[in-house]
Amino acid sequence: MLSLLVTLAFSFSVRAEGPLALRPDTACEKRYVVSFMNAAPGFFTDEKGNKQGSSFEILQEVIRRLGCKVTEETSSHFASTEGFVRNRVDIFGITNKSEKMNKTGEFVEMYRVPRSLVIRKDALLTEPTIESVLKNKKINFVGIIGGLFFIKESEKEKLFKEHRLREVPGPSEIYTALDEGRAQATFSSPAFTAYYLGKSDKLKKFKVIPDHKSEWQSLGFYLSTNRLSKTEREKIKGLIHGIRQDGTLLNIQKKYVQPEDFDYYHPEKTKDVGRL
Numbered sequence: 001m002l003s004l005l006v007t008l009a010f011s012f013s014v015r016a017e018g019p020l021a022l023r024p025d026t027a028c029e030k031r032y033v034v035s036f037m038n039a040a041p042g043f044f045t046d047e048k049g050n051k052q053g054s055s056f057e058i059l060q061e062v063i064r065r066l067g068c069k070v071t072e073e074t075s076s077h078f079a080s081t082e083g084f085v086r087n088r089v090d091i092f093g094i095t096n097k098s099e100k101m102n103k104t105g106e107f108v109e110m111y112r113v114p115r116s117l118v119i120r121k122d123a124l125l126t127e128p129t130i131e132s133v134l135k136n137k138k139i140n141f142v143g144i145i146g147g148l149f150f151i152k153e154s155e156k157e158k159l160f161k162e163h164r165l166r167e168v169p170g171p172s173e174i175y176t177a178l179d180e181g182r183a184q185a186t187f188s189s190p191a192f193t194a195y196y197l198g199k200s201d202k203l204k205k206f207k208v209i210p211d212h213k214s215e216w217q218s219l220g221f222y223l224s225t226n227r228l229s230k231t232e233r234e235k236i237k238g239l240i241h242g243i244r245q246d247g248t249l250l251n252i253q254k255k256y257v258q259p260e261d262f263d264y265y266h267p268e269k270t271k272d273v274g275r276l
Helices: 002-011 053-064 077-085 130-135 154-160 169-180 190-198 201-205 229-245 248-253 259-265
Strands: 014-017 031-037 067-075 091-096 105-113 116-120 141-144 163-167 185-188 207-209 217-225
Touching: 002 031, 031 053, 031 077, 053 091, 053 229, 053 248, 067 077, 091 105, 105 229, 105 259, 116 130, 116 190, 130 154, 141 169, 163 169, 169 185, 169 190, 169 201, 169 229, 190 229, 190 259, 201 207, 207 259, 217 229, 248 259
Parallel strands: 031 067, 031 091, 141 163, 141 185
Antiparallel strands: 014 067, 091 217, 105 217, 116 185, 116 207
């Protein structure tokens, strides 16, 4: 059954000779395989067919500075993870840390953000806290198949045991399930909340509760330890650091998050990211 799921997941993967490499006259002869999740706000196409998205733009900048040709792979989170652990991908991101991918890759942090609980207002009986919502057996959560999507492993296990966790292929399906009432809550990040709820009247139906007690969510890139040499990985890590510190990260994220969340991506706020 697992092999069937993997096969089906990869059948939806999109592979393309990408425009990410913006220097065709480069002396770099290597072609890198880069993978990113085919889901907004990380990646999407606008009404004119132009590629956009926070993960896509950051990865585009990494490759531009690297100066090499690339092959793009876009797919679900599950398929992207499988492709990486099966040594088919050089760089995957932006994603969170994964014990599974740690076995074949090195995680390079790009930034950290606090997660938030997003819950339907019509599911609330009293002023909620994250702890009370997790304990309330009348409230069902929704998350991503094969991923955590800002939920802790211990929380996922608890919700599964209580039959309170519905899993779907990607972020779009998460917010559709919430909007239609098939689930009442999820954990999110500033970019996901802004894209799926902040740009419409849908946000009025939900309460967003920042989680200031938990460790902030670490997001970044996985570099393949089997396909990339240590020298290559160190070079890419340096490029990622430069993108944080010269303000490029902030300028990209300003397109995809609310103004009150800009500080999370500011060079001064991210100067120690990747060292901890």
